[in-house]
Amino acid sequence: SAVISQKPSRDICQRGTSLTIQCQVDSQVTMMFWYRQQPGQSLTLIATANQGSEATYESGFVIDKFPISRPNLTFSTLTVSNMSPEDSSIYLCSGTARLNTEAFFGQGTRLTVV
Amino acid sequence: AQRVTQPEKLLSVFKGAPVELKCNYSYSGSPELFWYVQYSRQRLQLLLRHISRESIKGFTADLNKGETSFHLKKPFAQEEDSAMYYCALYTGGFKTIFGAGTRLFVKA
Numbered sequence: 001s002a003v004i005s006q007k008p009s010r011d012i013c014q015r016g017t018s019l020t021i022q023c024q025v026d027s028q029v030t031m032m033f034w035y036r037q038q039p040g041q042s043l044t045l046i047a048t049a050n051q052g053s054e055a056t057y058e059s060g061f062v063i064d065k066f067p068i069s070r071p072n073l074t075f076s077t078l079t080v081s082n083m084s085p086e087d088s089s090i091y092l093c094s095g096t097a098r099l100n101t102e103a104f105f106g107q108g109t110r111l112t113v114v
Numbered sequence: 115a116q117r118v119t120q121p122e123k124l125l126s127v128f129k130g131a132p133v134e135l136k137c138n139y140s141y142s143g144s145p146e147l148f149w150y151v152q153y154s155r156q157r158l159q160l161l162l163r164h165i166s167r168e169s170i171k172g173f174t175a176d177l178n179k180g181e182t183s184f185h186l187k188k189p190f191a192q193e194e195d196s197a198m199y200y201c202a203l204y205t206g207g208f209k210t211i212f213g214a215g216t217r218l219f220v221k222a
Contacts, residue, residue, distance in 0.1 A: 031208040040123075042200070042214040043158075048207075092158070096208045101146060103202070103210050105158040 002028040006093045006106030013083055013113050020079045021109045023093030029104070032070060034078045035092040037108075043092065049076040083113045116141050118203050120213035127191050128221050135186040135216045137175075137201030146204040147184040149175055150212070153197045161186075161199070171195070191220045 003026040013019050025032060032049040047055040047068055055068035070076040080087050093106040117140040127133050139145055151161040162170045164177040164184060175186045184201060201213040 033209070042118075043212040045209060045211070048209070101204045101208065101210070102148070102160050102163070103150075107157045 002026055002095055002097050002104040004029070004093055004095055004104050004106040006109060008109055009107060010110040011112070013111065015084050015113055017083055018079055018081045019083065019111060020077050021091055021093070023076045023078070023106055025074050025076075025093075025095045025104075027074065028097040029074070029095035030098045031096045032076050033094040033096075033103075034066070034068060034076075035094055037090040037092060039089070046078070046091075049078075080111065083111075085113045087111065088113045116203065116205050116211055118201050118211055118213035120199075120201055120216050122216045123214065124217045124219065126219045126221060129193055130190050133188050133191045133195070133218065133220075135199050135201075135218065137184045137186065137213060139182050139184060139201070139203050141182075141203055141205070143206075145177070145179075145184075147175075147177060148202040148204070148210070149173070149184075149186050150200040150202055151197050152200070158200070191218075193220050193222060196220045 005024045007022050034046040035043040037043045045058050046061045047057040049055050049068050049070040051070045067079045091109045094103050119138045147164045149161040150158050152158045173188045177184050196219050198215050198217050200215045202210050204210050
């Protein structure tokens with residue numbers, strides 16, 4: 001199975017600041033995604049991280065709020081910008097391997113905005 | 115619209131009792147469905163997928179296209195089955211959408 005490492009595992013941040021979450025995957029992973037899991041709710045796809053180009057965002061998510069980078073095949077970052085308490089969630093990095101529809105996940109980043 | 119519905123947020127059963135976690139989906143194409151599980155302090159991971167038609171840890175799930183369902187079943191629940199279970203639908207482009215999840219609690 002693919003290996004996905006994500007950090008930090010948790011953080012408490014002041015409103016108005018930004019947090020960058022890092023995700024490292026192994027070479028089996030070809031597609032990378034970022035999900036949000038709000039308290040008591042399901043996983044919602046934020047965007048697909050594209051290598052060397054702008055991420056593809058889902059409806060309701062914008063680049064200004066959630067800038068994403070993927071400078072190479074095995075690394076991506078998600079920044080949560082200008083945070084408010086409503087951004088308190090678990091953020092998950094996910095990946096799929098070539099020709100495989102199974103999703104692999106990082107351990108998640110639990111973000112609390114105060 | 116593409117949607118996965120898990121009607122139960124919490125399901126509590128006694129050890130040894132049968133368990134069924136419900137999942138219904140809405141998808142215009144030919145669905146590819148999964149069950150993912152998250153044990154306490156562990157990451158989300160695949161439990162089983164319908165195309166494999168296999169039993170994992172005693173769990174099975176059958177795709178019923180007529181009822182658009184993919185319920186997860188186990189005849190005899192064990193305490194170690196206590197976890198969060200997510201039904202998921204692959205929607206193409208390597209994207210997956212998830213249900214809201216059902217927390218299974220197996221009581222001793």
